[in-house]
Amino acid sequence: MKPVISLALAAGALALLAGCTPEGEKVKDAAPVRPVLSIVVASASERQQGFAGTIQPQYQTDRGFRVLGRIIARNVDVGDVVKTGQMLAQIDPLVLDLAMRASEAELAKARAQLSNASAAEIRTGTLLGRQIANQADFDSVQQAREAAAASVQQSEANLTKAREQRSYATLTADMDGVVTSIDAEVGQTVSPGRKVMTLARTDIREAVVDLPDSVTRSLAVGAAFEIRLQADPTIKAAGRVREIAPQADAATRTRRVKVTLDQLVDAFRIGATITAHPVMAVEAAALEIPVSALQERDGAVRVWLVDPAARTVKTVPVEVAAREGDRARIANGISAGARIVVAGVNSLSEGQTVKIDEGTIR
Known part of the structure; x- marks a missing residue:
């Protein structure tokens, strides 16, 4: 019985080996995936590149007083819309008022001196005609009258300057726009030319974006852009490149590009975040x-x-x-x-x- 069992086991093992060999070879020959x-x-x-940017005014000015003084009034805040000629702020005009009054007094004095010199010239001229006065006396009073007339002109110019300086005590808007920043408060003493606030025009706006060199190389002034509002991408506007920075930023290696919007869209407010898509002609x-x-x-x-x-x-x-x-x-x-x-x-x-x-x- 034992030999019969051993032969049966051996035959079964051979059958199993025979069944596995072809499959094993097939797995070995298959290329790996x-x-x-x-x-x-x-x-x-077809690839639309979008670059983030902001809406900025094309024109904005820094407003400041032209004379030294202490601010006593400021009538606007950031975000206020102003009209041309509207008063924005004022400095204490006392010193300027005194200077103007002094100029007025100097003009009155000069006019009085001119009046006396003119009368003296007339009298001396009459005496000269009667041969009572000599020519030297007449030349002297004539010179005095001309000097007095020049003094009047100088005093008038000084008074005009003083009045002009007095007008600088009031800071007014030089254009219709919106206040975008305030840099001085009531009570501060400001020097001539120091920025007090910034005004921006709202009728002409542009998208300001920083683009890599790979994009700016193919751009030129007048290139078309599509501007989309990030808060609502369905709001869009067309624009054209107005300015390309001649030099790349030292840190980011990007160039600032300013794209003027072709039409005024209320949703594109100053400071709004947008996405700019260059519309480039590609084969x-x-x-x-x-x-x-x-x-x-x-x-x-x-x-x-x-x-x-x-x-x-x-x-x-x-x-x-x-x-x-x-x-x-x-x-x-x-x-x-x-x-x-x-x-x-x-x-x-x-x-x-x-x-x-x-x-x-x-």
Whole structure:
């Protein structure tokens, strides 16, 4: 009985080994499925780049007193809308009033001296005609009359200046606008030219954005932009570039661009946060892909094209029109909508089965 049992066990083991060998060999021969990072190619014109910015007035002025004085009144606060000629603030006018009165007195004195000099000239001229006075006396009184007349002109100019200085005691709005900042309070003594407040015009507004060099290189004054309000992206306005900063910021390496809005939209208030989208003309055939997707082999540039249905990859030759930083512009070889591998391009093989990451972005 024992030999019979041993033979039966041996036969069963051989049968099991025979059944497992083909399957094991099949698993050994199958190529590994490789996960890849891929993107769907889109034309440069389809990619909308948005840059955050704020709405600012195109024209704004810092208002301050032209003379030294202590502020005794301020009639506006931040956010107040003002009209041209409206009084904004006032300094103590006592010293200026005294200076004006002194100028008025000097003018009265000069006019009196002119009157006396004119009378003396007339009298001396009469005596000269009767040959009672000599020519030297007449020349002397004539010179005195001319000096008195000049003194009157000087006093009149001083009085005009004093009155002008007196008008500087009141700070008025030089345009219709809104108060955007207050820099001095009642009781402070301010020096001539020191900023007291800032006024901004509200009829012409612009979007101010900081753009990287890669974007500003393709921009020019007059380039079109689409401006959207971040609080409500459905509110939008068109604008055109008015100014591009000639030098990049030392810290951020961005350039400040000012885009004047073509129309006045009430929702775009001063200080509102917006998103600016440059509207750049790009050839329809021009595609942009990451430089990491390119594989250079045997003097040719190729990319790995993914077949989403078969989950396989193959290489296709492409023509690179230009490279800008980490982006490459493709002239031909692939079309918009194609899915390409953008990482690990040197470790794939033709026809290899891949696993597409569902989280890849377009």
